[in-house]
Amino acid sequence: MNGSKLTPASYTVDIAGQPTELPIVAINDRLAISLLMVIDMGVGFGGRIGKALAARLAEKKPDIVVGAATLGIPVAIEVSRHLGLDQYVIVQKSPKIHLGDALVEHVQSVTSSGSQRLLLDRRAIPLLKGKRVVVVDDVVATGSSLAATLKLVRQAGAEVTGVGVILTEGHDWRKVLGADAALVTGLGHIPQFTIANGHATPDPATMAAAS
Numbered sequence: 001m002n003g004s005k006l007t008p009a010s011y012t013v014d015i016a017g018q019p020t021e022l023p024i025v026a027i028n029d030r031l032a033i034s035l036l037m038v039i040d041m042g043v044g045f046g047g048r049i050g051k052a053l054a055a056r057l058a059e060k061k062p063d064i065v066v067g068a069a070t071l072g073i074p075v076a077i078e079v080s081r082h083l084g085l086d087q088y089v090i091v092q093k094s095p096k097i098h099l100g101d102a103l104v105e106h107v108q109s110v111t112s113s114g115s116q117r118l119l120l121d122r123r124a125i126p127l128l129k130g131k132r133v134v135v136v137d138d139v140v141a142t143g144s145s146l147a148a149t150l151k152l153v154r155q156a157g158a159e160v161t162g163v164g165v166i167l168t169e170g171h172d173w174r175k176v177l178g179a180d181a182a183l184v185t186g187l188g189h190i191p192q193f194t195i196a197n198g199h200a201t202p203d204p205a206t207m208a209a210a211s
Contacts, residue, residue: 015167128157
């Protein structure tokens with residue numbers, strides 16, 4: 001779309017009982033998404049979603065929370081806080097110097113171009129080995145990042161008891177995650193959009209399943 005504006009410009013989604021307006025942005029000439037940038041949503045939003053996800057994940061009795069950089073970091077912090085946990089573990093994307101011998105999984109997501117690597121610092125393994133873990137993130141769309149995170153956590157010897165996300169997007173993630181899709185709980189759902197003549201229309205196939 002070369003930066004062209006779409007109509008409508010935004011999509012309103014219910015997130016844990018509160019309407020939230022998200023901008024619609026083009027991924028390519030045919031596909032658009034409603035974009036949640038949790039780092040721009042403010043402290044109040046972070047606290048609210050952290051409390052709501054913690055309430056859903058508490059029954060999983062986690063020992064520790066794992067999140068994925070970058071947008072999953074505030075989610076991990078707030079969920080940990082509301083679960084009464086102090087430590088959390090972040091799976092990284094940047095190959096920092098202390099991650100030279102990290103556990104690595106390759107991943108490709110709908111909002112990132114090219115292949116990325118997810119890295120788990122080996123120094124985090126003692127925090128995870130033999131522990132009950134919940135994995136959290138902002139949005140699950142293709143499911144590839146989440147699948148890679150789950151694989152890393154299990155390589156570290158942890159038991160994944162639940163997954164919490166702010167939003168589920170479409171349904172492609174279900175096939176990618178397979179049986180692990182049953183672990184996922186979200187606070188809201190967003191469709192993907194098809195673009196025609198500058199207009200973005202929700203793809204019926206990506207709408208929330210009937211309850």
